[in-house]
Amino acid sequence: MGTDAEQHELDRGALMPIGRVVELVRRDHPTVTPSSLRFLEREGLLVPTRTPGGHRLYSEADVQRILQIKEWQAHRLSLTDIKQRLLDRDSLPDPTALTRSFLDQVFNGSVEAAGQTILAADDLGVPLHTLFGDVIEPALIEIGRGWQHGTVLVAQEKTVSELARDIIAELSLRHAAPDPQGPVVVAACVAGERHELGLRMIVGLLRADGYQVRYLGADVETGILLDAVRLHPPAAVLLSAPLGADAAPLEETIAALVRERGPSGLPHIIAGGRMAIRDPQRVSALGAIPVNGGGLRVVTQKVMRLLASNPIGGH
Ligand code: B12
Incomplete structure (x- = not known):
């Protein structure tokens, strides 16, 4: 779970010097050193760009590549196998x-x-x-x-x-890489909403980022959601809500959460899905934070930022 500043650095596609890259990669692979990165380069696994003065600069894609190589090395793949996998990967279609x-x-x-x-x-x-x-x-x-x-x-x-x-x-x-100390998130599609694949993917990305997610699936009645919230008090509840004249399921779910936890103990209630896209004001008026727009990747980043600012059990 990286910081906002790091995410920003990666988002804007900044090129990074070797020291910064080592710092980033060490979070997951503490034995990495500048010389181990230079070794990967000598082996032809990595080609950083160079400043006119000859200093190495690495892109986000390079960092991801290094992380991948390190992961494969941790799984004891030989250098030859890693080279082959990288070649296969480089020839994958876009x-x-x-x-x-x-x-x-x-x-x-x-x-x-x-x-x-x-x-x-x-x-x-x-x-x-x-x-x-x-x-x-x-x-x-x-x-x-x-x-x-x-x-x-x-x-x-x-x-x-x-x-x-x-x-x-x-x-x-x-x-999935759940951090046992990390925040718990409960996620569900409210009653009547059967489109669950968007939320399911968001859940997958959160799990990969260390969150412990209790995912309840499509078309979830409020009582069932409340049981999950009682069993696993969450830092945030993610809801997918459908478009349509009937906002009752979302409204009922939010009201039940308020009754259960009281206004001061409320987790973030984040709502996405068709209602949040078409009528975010209505979602806000019901008491949830609407998150929408920009496709899955952007939506997930927005959710992660909200979760990182969570006052309850935040990280
Ligand atoms: C697969 C599908 C179904 C499947 C869903 C299966 C499943 N297990 O999820 C089934 C067959 C159940 C289905 C049924 C229906 N569907 Co349908 N379906 C689709 C389809 C083809 C893909 C949906 C999908 O997964 N998209 C990909 C995901 C990633 O996108 P997404 O769901 O929009 O999610 C994004 C955001 O909304 C957000 N998000 C979603 N949930 C959450 C939650 C949180 C907390 C956050 C932060 C964000 C978030 O994350 C994603 C980021 O981009 C879409 C086409 C489309 N353009 O999406 C139609 C579509 C959504 N369906 C549509 C319709 C009309 C229906 C039905 C009414 C059809 C019918 N007459 O029965 C029913 C309604 C069922 C119901 N009660 O919900 C319309 C909706 C039109 C509209 N006005 O919005 C669409 C757009 C098709 C179309 N082109 O007309 N559908």
């Missing part, structure tokens, strides 16, 4: 092409092969937020468009969304 090949396989080939396409990209170290935000989310949006225009049957749409659900579940488990 996320847009991966989305295309995933959908082509679902429609014209086998569902299992489509799933393996994404899992293989994960094996090669494509970041989870890329697989979720740049591959799976666009695939689902495209399916929705096809369904709306009558070119995709409901049966096809369901096949893709069920497959996406399986993949998201598998990747979330692979990457």
